[in-house]
Amino acid sequence: MSIKVLGFAAESNTTPLAPYYFERRDLRPDDVLIDILYSGVCHSDLHQARNDWHGSQYPIVPGHEIVGRVVAVGNQVTKFQVGALVGVGCMVDSCRECSPCQHGLEQYCEEGCIQTYNGTDRHDHRPTYGGYSTRIVCSEDFVLSVPENLDIKAVPPLLCAGITTWSPLRHWNVGQGSKVAVIGLGGLGHMAIKLAHALGAEVTLFTRSLNKVEDAKRLGADHIVLSTDIEQMQAVQNHFDLIIDTVPNVHDINPYVPTLTLSGTLVFVGFLGELAPMINTVSLILGRRSIAGSAIGGIQETQELLDFCGEHQITADIEMIQMQEINEAFTRMEHSDVKYRFVIDMQSLKVTETV
Known part of the structure; x- marks a missing residue:
């Protein structure tokens, strides 16, 4: 038995996203079935749909910033009840046994965490499909509780852009008195500043x-420091404890390294690939500075983020779109024409489903 679902999928790297009917698995004992209310649009959705990272398996139903309500639960579920407001982020499973998993860092699972879409289920080996759809089935251990006091339309980006910047902020112990810089003001950058x-x-x-x-x-x-202004850059040398680099493409980081304080760190969260030009190690060695990377966040720290956002009334700045506008949204994303994240009202897809 399985659950029939309507989504929007890319059938190839050259075709636009279009309506796509598929089946989700019936509930396992630890599963919850979620009626999706809102789904965020991440730049990685565009990359995966276009096969920019050369690992896309079609058809792809993107979406890993998912907020909805539980409509059914497996017979062993204890964490959620029907009606609960919940979220699903970038992953839906992991091996759960390796050292990273045992330490609540499932995103670094040594066997590879199972992506919410464009992944393969560990148990039935079926492809995973994401949140550009009416419903999703997920193990309760990878489902998150969303605070009811937040504007839920603006919560989905917290599950990717939010946690991607929260995780390094927490890992490097940012708090009162810390000096943090952010490179780039997009979906990731705007969340890094808020948090x-x-x-x-x-x-x-x-x-x-x-x-x-x-x-x-x-x-x-x-x-605000203009990175093209030599005097402004010199004025902040030896200043920052942590720099969060959210820029998603190749860029020169050498001008930023000297602005780190002794033992400071520049952490990449937005760029995957080889740097150009190469890093000059003089500033690293003479200031015991570090260049690091960080990927999303574990389930425990993502829940911590959501709770923190509930306490501080933090959500993303969003532009709401209908599911039928996704291809236009992708085009606008390519031109950085969004402040700062698109979110899809999934009711627009459910209307299509009933017509």
């Missing part, structure tokens, strides 16, 4: 554009 500010840090945005100043201050940045 670092709420943690009590002094927050600076590095930007190449003066038109970002007003928005950055609204989001919580204390200072």
Whole structure:
């Protein structure tokens, strides 16, 4: 037995997303069935649909920023009841036994965590399909509780952009008095500023554009530094404990490294690939500085993030779209034409389903 679902899928790397009927598994004992209310649109959805990372398996139903309500539970589920407001992020399973999994860092599972879409289920070996759909089935251990006091339309990006920036903020112990800089003001960058500010840090945005100043201050940045201005860059040398680099494409990080304080760290969260030009190690060695990377976050720290956002009334800045507008949204994302994350009202797809 299985559950029939309507989604939007890419059938190849050159075709637009279009309606696609498929089946989800019937509930296992530890599963919950979620009626999807809102699904965020991540830049990685575009990359996967276009096979930019050369690992796409079609058809692909994207979407890993999912918020909805539980409508059914397996007979061994204890964490959620029908009606609960929940979320599903970038992964839906892992081996659960390796050292990272045992330490609540399932995103670094040594066998590879199971992606919410474009993955393969560990048990039945069927492809996983994401949140651009009416319903999803997921093990309760990879489902998150969403605070009811938040504007749920703006919660989905917390499950990717939010946790991707929260995890390094927590790992490097950012708090009152910390000096944090953010490179890039997009979906990731705007969440990094909000979260670092709420943690009590002094927050600076590095930007190449003066038109970002007003928005950055609204989001919580204390200072803005034009990275193309040599004097401004020299003025912040030896200043930052942590720099979160959210830029999703190749760029020169050498100008930023000297702005780190002794033992400071620049962490990549937005770029996958080889750096160009190469890193000059002089500033690293003479300041015991580090270059690091960080990927999403574990289930425990994602729940911690959601609880923190509930306490501090933090959500993403979003633009709501209908499911039928997704291809236009992808085009706009390619031109950075969104502030700062698209979210799909899944009711628009459910209307299609009933017509």
